[in-house]
Amino acid sequence: MTEDTTNEEARHAAKMAKKKAARDRMMERKEGEKGLVIVHTGAGKGKSSSGFGMILRCVAHEMPCAVVQFIKGAWDTGERRLLEGNFSDLCQFHAMGEGFTWETQDKARDIAMAEKGWAKAKELIRDPEIRMVLLDEINIALRYDYLDITEVVDFLQNEKPEMTHVVLTGRNAKEELIEIADLVTEMKLIKHPFRSGIKGQAGVEF
């Protein structure tokens, strides 16, 4: 073996080691990123507003995203106007809860509305361009069994594209959902001004 060959081999080994290190770093980065199933539940404040905050973060990063609103009035037209007026190119907004009557009148109609919302949600989640889908107050529809928890969980586990984040909000998140979620936060009520006669106010509640 000549000295030249030895040098050549050493150079090659060093080059390969460098390549491998770069690849390892890349894989490490790749493994560190994943589309998350995120749940905001609990009786406290901030479930919808932090969902809204995350959607705006996506907008800030120019990541296409979407909102499906399952309950009427959970979001005021203000937020909707903000998204539709300024960022409709990046964020789709679908208010499916407009027609809900909930426990009041027409259960069959409410179930049909929830299913329509879920059909839209699936379409948005399947779209590989969309990076985050917020299903605002879907937990309420799941709680009343207006949507089948098994179907929702199965879809999130098997059909959600790997890199897509799905955020599900609302009180009383079902155990099956918490089970498969990556990130679960319980917003716990410590103190609430409604108890001392203060009503919902612009900017705070809606």
Place this chain on the structure above:
Amino acid sequence: MTEDTTNEEARHAAKMAKKKAARDRMMERKEGEKGLVIVHTGAGKGKSSSGFGMILRCVAHEMPCAVVQFIKGAWDTGERRLLEGNFSDLCQFHAMGEGFTWETQDKARDIAMAEKGWAKAKELIRDPEIRMVLLDEINIALRYDYLDITEVVDFLQNEKPEMTHVVLTGRNAKEELIEIADLVTEMKLIKHPFRSGIKGQAGVEF
């Protein structure tokens, strides 16, 4: 007493009753609105992002508002860019935590930075035009006694304009702050993907 006088008196009484009812309604409305001291604490997610969501709600309602960021990196430049790029007419953004060294190097300098942030916060809160001020991660500065909790509590109770909302975020909110707050939410960590090797991602964490 003539019939006319009686009628006159009855009319007057009815008019007064009507006035009183209108006034009562107005007072009721007034009493139902109040600038709130809002605290987001706990180890869970959503403290800053729901603060960001509330600020965007204010923007949507065209209510002037402001953010003072006490910790570097709590908000990415994305959110900042979104606010500064699109809504700088409605929302002031002050990142005071850029220079923090925290427990690492220079405590005196960190205290000076925290005090600078608090001075800006007071100026913004005192401004009667501004309807909401978000003091993001101020609880950290309070926890390490970089700011005096007694002074902060005293200011919020005695100098905050009646209709101004102040939102204070960060883990380990001091008991004295919780005591005087109107709305306190603990974001409780139920499940977190960092535990399974997933790192902070755009749109979710920043």
